[in-house]
Amino acid sequence: MPQTTDRNISSIGRWPIVIVAILALVAVVLSFFYFRSVYLSDLQALATGRMAVYRSALNGVVSKYDYLPYALARDDHVIRALRSGDGVALNPRLDDLARKSGASALYLMMTDGETIASSNWRETGSFVGNNYAFRPYFKDAMKTGHGSFYAIGTTTQIPGVFISNQVPAEGKPEGVAVAKVDLRPLEQSWANDNETVLVTDARGIVLLSSRPDWRYGALAPLSDNVRSEIRKNRQFGDEALNALPVQSGSMFENSEIRLAGTDYVHRTGPVGLSDWRIHYLTPVRPVIAQAGYAVAIEVTILSVLLALAFFFRARTLRNLSDQLRDDAIALRRLNTRLEGEIEERKRAEQDLKDTQKSLIQAGKLATLGQMATAIVHELNQPLAAARTFLAGARFMLESGRPDDAQGNVTKVDDLMKRMTFITKELKSFARQSDDALKPVDLQDALTGALSIADVRLKANAVCVDRRIPDQSVVVLGDQVRIEQVLLNLIQNAADAMKHAPERQLTITLRAEDDMALMLFTDTGEGLPDDQDKLFDPFFTTKAQGEGLGLGLAISTTILSDLNGVLDAMNNDQGGATFRIKLPLLQATTLDQPFRQAGE
DSSP states (O other): OHHHHHHHHHHHHHHHHHHHHHHHHHHHHHHHHHHHHHHHHHHHHHHHHHHHHHHHHHHHHHHHHHHHHHHHHTOHHHHHHHHHTOOTTTHHHHHHHHHHHTOSEEEEEETTSBEEEETTTTSTTOOTTOBOTTSHHHHHHHHHSEEEEEEEOTTTOOEEEEEEEEESSSSSOOEEEEEEEOOHHHHHHHHHTTOEEEEEOTTOBEEEESSGGGTTOBSSOOOHHHHHHHHHHTOSTTOOOOBOOEEESOTTSSEEEEETTEEEEEEEEEETTTTEEEEEEEESHHHHHHHHHHHHHHHHHHHHHHHHHHHHHGGGOGGGHHHHHHHHHHHHHHHHHHHHHHHHHHHHHHHHHHHHHHHHHHHHHHHHHHHHHHHHHHHHHHHHHHHHHHHHHHHHHHTTOHHHHHHHHHHHHHHHHHHHHHTTHHHHHHSOOOSOOEEEEHHHHHHHHHHHHHHHHHHTTOEEEEEOOSSOOEEEEOHHHHHHHHHHHHHHHHHHTTTOSSOEEEEEEEEETTEEEEEEEOOSSOOOSOGGGTTSTTOOOSOTTSOOSOHHHHHHHHHHHTTOEEEEEEOTTSSEEEEEEEEBHHHHHHHSTTOOSOO
């Protein structure tokens, strides 16, 4: 009977504590949401203020240069150059003004859009002689007297704001003066401040961003009409203009949004230039952390109160003290074991870092070995050809034919020059070449490659059938590297037909859909079964000592640098065909990233 009374007393003492604990839990949850609301309100006010500051800074940078086109429109030197159509004398003046004002470029255009003077007249990508009549800032200046437009320069590939004004400033326009402003330093300052700032145009396209991966994105998917207009104005080059990954909220109004997996407070406002809007985003995570700290203090206080309640109740729970003590000992042991596991994990992470460093070093050593073997492979054929030409020259001299010998010496000199350039091939195999690209007639390149391969073709009794058009097929590239690709394919075909009863190599050249196509069709033994490895470095079907398997890999890399492709297939009647596709010069000039003409 006394035991039952003790249990009843214990139960009566337990329920008030349970009720208090539930109420405390509810209070903690409600407090978290309350503190979050308070701190979020403060963060929203801060975001509004920061957005206003960045908007003022952007307006200040643009307005700093807004006067320049108008000042040029009133300059007598500019007006005289425009009316005479000769801007040579004006170039140094524009150059000096651009350097002193900090503008990216200043230039002057005729009424047809032809540029006659520019501050960058001495640079490789000078605007002089280029026509920008397709740009909206030119059209607006001719129509309304002034204009502004943000775009990526089609010559410099540098983005900026183009501010224009008709010349002269009043009356009928006789031309247009333009100032280009580079806003990249402003973007960099945002990034340096660890701020998330975006600037969009009226269509919602991101023009400026402290995060480079969001630049030239869109707040919402763009329609086909908008994309067509952008391509017509060449505003953003080859940028995809994909929509930003907004999971919730709206970038078109002040709200809380979820963008790329992160919650932000978003504030936006207009910028006084071409219907631009500036967007300031600040993460919500600090608000949650602050609310958590406040709740942690509250929980601490409640814990103290509950501890006091448990202290008074402890007299009825003495029988549980031993168990609690054992639990505490077990918890300490668990903590000790966890600390040991943490130290072990740290050591494992360090071992992983050391292994990664070793792998990187091994990769470097492998690359060095590949370069060395590639040099031996690529220099072998020119050296063999040079020895043949020198032997022929010696024979001609001994036969009293100095003029013919001179021709062979000239060919040897050409081969030596070629060998000088061959070492540059390895750079193409590792990264994109920095060499200047020039128009290359593929017929000339083919003639040069066949000349070098002539010895091997004759030695293997290969008959070459050239099927080329009457007109030239011209691409933008490097003749030495293109000849190297053709030489590799010709020599591979000759080796493939070494044991064939019929040895004919058919080379076809034609232009098709803005592309130059070259087909190398042989009557050899065809491609191996594992064709997917055909273009891998060091893959070869030749006997040991006859090849290193680098020719096709190097050729593929060279063509990739020139926006071309190389593929291969087996022929139904036997043998194989290798196909080269390169953009024609006209198509390359208009569309490709290494084009030379334009703004």
